[in-house]
Amino acid sequence: MKRVWSDEGKFEKWLNVELAVCEAWAELGAIPREDLARLRKAGFNLGRYEEILKVTHHDVTAFVNTVAESLGPESRFIHLGLTSSDIMDTATSLQLLEAADILGHDIAGLLEILRKRAVEHKHTIMIGRTHGVHAEPITFGLKLSIWVKEMERNAQRLADARKIVGVGKISGAVGTYATVQPEVEEIACARLGLAAAPVSSQIIQRDRHAQFVTTLAIIASSLEKFATEIRGLQKTEVLEAEEPFEAGQTGSSAMPHKRNPELCERVCGLARLVRGHALTSMENMALWHERDISHSSAERIILPDSCLALDYTLGIFTYVMTGLQVYPEH
DSSP: OTTTTSHHHHHHHHHHHHHHHHHHHHHTTSSOHHHHHHHTTOOOOHHHHHHHHHHHOOHHHHHHHHHHHTSSGGGGGTTTTOOHHHHHHHHHHHHHHHHHHHHHHHHHHHHHHHHHHHHHTTTOEEEEEETTEEEEEEEHHHHHHHHHHHHHHHHHHHHHHHHHHOEEOOOOGGGSOSSSOHHHHHHHHHHHTOEEOSSOSSSOOTHHHHHHHHHHHHHHHHHHHHHHHHHHHTSTTTOSEEOOOOTTOOSOSSOTTOOOOHHHHHHHHHHHHHHHHHHHHHHTTOOSTTOOSHHHHHHHHHHHHHHHHHHHHHHHHHHHHHHOEEOTTO
16 A cells, blocks of 8 residues: 555556557557657656756656656657646546555455354354443344444445546646547546546546545444444453453553553544545535645645555454454353
């Protein structure tokens, strides 16, 4: 996940979009085939990018300049007819798809463990609680089966959100195709594995990104729900279940004997972070006219951070459920 959101990963996708557009122009006869062959060898230099950025104060122009420096006269075809958001937004979609695939793999791994533990404890009797007070008997397997179905819904939510963000936009300034043909968009997006946005302004509309980040927040909230339950069951006076505790681990500098549910508490804390990013993603939907860039600075934080935090949280909770200690005698 760190690779997806690194500068190298981002710029690789920017270059992929630029070259997909060149391929489309060539297919339509606007770029000679011999120039296209040389364009395919284009690269970028991060150090040189930083130098140019200090002058231009514009990341896309700095990037285009460093790509141009890796080429000869054929560099005139790089960024032909495009605006910055054509590259940035389409590349962001590629990043989100890659991140979604990683998270989907994480969820599948957690589901495998949850299903296994639910069957294992199908007949493990425990007290059910409402309002935190003893109610009627249930089994621990029933509790876990509820978690299984919730995570299955989360897997479907992620798949739906992945489809929504899986679009590209190559329509030029303010989305009118005045400087780039719609056929270029169709061909380039197909090459990148994206659907072409049916209509766009200068940007891809941010309700798509809001659905994605909100979906991550829902998944994180499910994990918080599960982790909170384990924390309650790990109380000293209850001790029906306990997160894994490794040999040599200490629970406190003052009271090293303690076995605290610190992993589950970490899950709960990170869920709050992702939910906060969901609110920001919704606030990014309302921009001035055909676009402004008030969303841009926030997205540079909330998109990578939400994906990284959830990836990490899913890993933690999968580890917890794999090593969860259950005490049937309690």
